[in-house]
Amino acid sequence: MPPARPSFVCASCATALRSQAPNTSPALRAFGATTAQLQPPAQDLPRWKQTPPAMKMPYRLRPQPNQPVWKVNEDPEPLDEMYDKFVGRAGEAAKGQTGVDSTKGRDLLPEEVKWLAITHKSFDHGRRGFNDRLALLGKRIVSLQTSLALLHAPTPRTAPSDPFLTTTHNNNNSSNSSDIFHHVALEGAENITAFSKAQVLSPTRLAQLAQSYGVDKVMRWKPKKSENLRGSGVETVLAHTVYSIIGALAMQRGGEVAARTARERVLLPLGLR
């Protein structure tokens, strides 16, 4: 007759385990078994829904943190709504592609990618994947579109601008402008500065934009302190997620969709045409 519990589990621990989870007998058996004999990953559960069973400990060793339990959204519907709101009509650039029936945000990306794009590295210790790479690509795209949008931005007259621009405006233009090489392609090039770009893309503003789209309700992450989201860096994670959604659109639907989304859904609300 097989032993009720493995020999290296003492009686009190076995009692504690039994009380922790009612169906512990397979877990207790698993102590001595190799991972190959463990329950294989449930094939019906998608990858985004479960953490790989081989990576999990059967029980938690460390004490629970002294803060409210942090819960994230598991429901696909709010996620789809967020994507619809985020992408809006910019998805119409994907009309000619194969496999694109409707251009709503929720239909542009497959399910796994949709969940991956809003999953931060802090979620589940990174075991279900994270959106770092997508965010890197998305940031490059948004950064480029910001520079191009600044080309067409009107030079601010009231805001404090570079002293040279105002002096050339005030002084007699003929003598000053003869020193500058004028070309139609270079119109507005002086608007592109690292300062204005950083102002447009500051993480705080991006976080506010993301909140308006409802990203904070669906993104999956784990704050350091669940009562103090601001101190845990929610703004950084929100900005990161905005970039990663753009990156996911680029990888899945091409540069045109991503650029249009960046221009119309990110930069336009931030004030750049």
Next chain:
Amino acid sequence: MKRVRLDRWASQLQPPRNPRLHAQRCAFSHETTTLPRRRELLPQRRQYITQTQWQCQRRTVSSKRKASTATALQEEVDEGETEVLPPPPARAPLYAPSHRKALHSAKLAALHARLSLSPKLPLQTLARCLVDPSADPRPTHNNAPFAVLGQDLLGHHTTEHLICHYPRLPMSVLFAAQYAFVGEATLASIRSEWGVEVVAAPGMEVDAGLLQLKRQVPGNSLVEGTSRQVKDMPGVRKLGAKFGGGRRNSEWNYRRGISSRVVFDDEFGELVGGEPYAGAQLSTPAVGEDDGTVEARGADGTTSTLPNLPQSPDETEPTTVSDASASFVRAVAGALYLHAGAAATKTFHRDHVLSRQLELHTMFNFTHPTRDLSRLCAREGFEPPVARLISETGRLSRTPVFVVGVYSGDNLLGEAAGASLNEGRVRAAAAALRSWYLYSPPKGEVVLPSEVEGTAAAPATGKGKLGKVWKPQVIDVGEIVT
């Protein structure tokens, strides 16, 4: 040492002179700030002057003399000597060769031809690309706008190339590869490979085909490519408790991780403005200082007032040659985009950046490859990795060789040789991890996102301007968190 007088010395280069200006000194030298350097570098200076085509223009000479702060001092001394000219019109001073000189510069034309740049890019813009903000702080005269745009373009093309061709590359390797392709050091070496020389000091008389910057030893916290200091940049992360931003990386229980670099830092994962060196001042100056501007922090944490920007080259912060070289190469890319379009920029990127060979497999650094491989197999649902000795020789000799393979079930994941059993096992695990991370999809499956930009013009076919049909690219879940 006496200044060289162009009106006597280089007379064969001059057009017919205005006799009224005969008695005046050479108007194109910047006396006090740069003369000490030029004293040391006499041969080079002579070289610059012989290359100059001095245009003697009536209305410009005296005003240029006045405009330069350096020669303003001489003015008071020279008052008695010179003739009284009509008051010059208010005119912006020139710190670099005028764009009209660009058409007469042989170096510039040769550079344009050597790089096979599009004929749509005019020589005047290329000349402007060679002027660093430290040489001329005005954004209408220097390469700063082009450099920012060019950095975006080069970075975008490089990132999408890396991510589409190597979808599983870990973030730290991605950052390092990005730097290897379009980082400052690489662009600086590109500049020297192109044969662009650097001036000893900027000025109006230097050839338009030379890179102009105000040189200084590195160590100041400037945002790369601009003349702005790090503390004035909005949204920039600064290490230092007083900023209300991050903390020093060496503080207990704090680590500036990889993920947050995407949002805060530049495309290489480096702090904007450079790592603080030992003894760097990391806190903002006290409010009582004489900046004159009260920083009003807006609701979004950005400052609305601009600090005092440098108005003349005397006030600009000097930069390093490598910074200015990188700005120049970026500026060429940006100017090419503005004049010749996106396709020309992609060709430029392919010809100058992607043509460089990068050995990605040398850029990995594993601390516990066996542990990481075990986690990877667990995540992907493979059988756990087992190391097996494939072959060995010389076990009892001074130089044994053990060839170890790491298997998942019957599948060989990685194989390597080591001087001991343990070393072979660890090397084999590292080889297995590299083979996972360096996965590259078949060439026919890779379509870069930018290749289908511009499909708005042809929505029916879904083809971009280059005629490529879009295919969704491999999106990997992420690397193993070590």
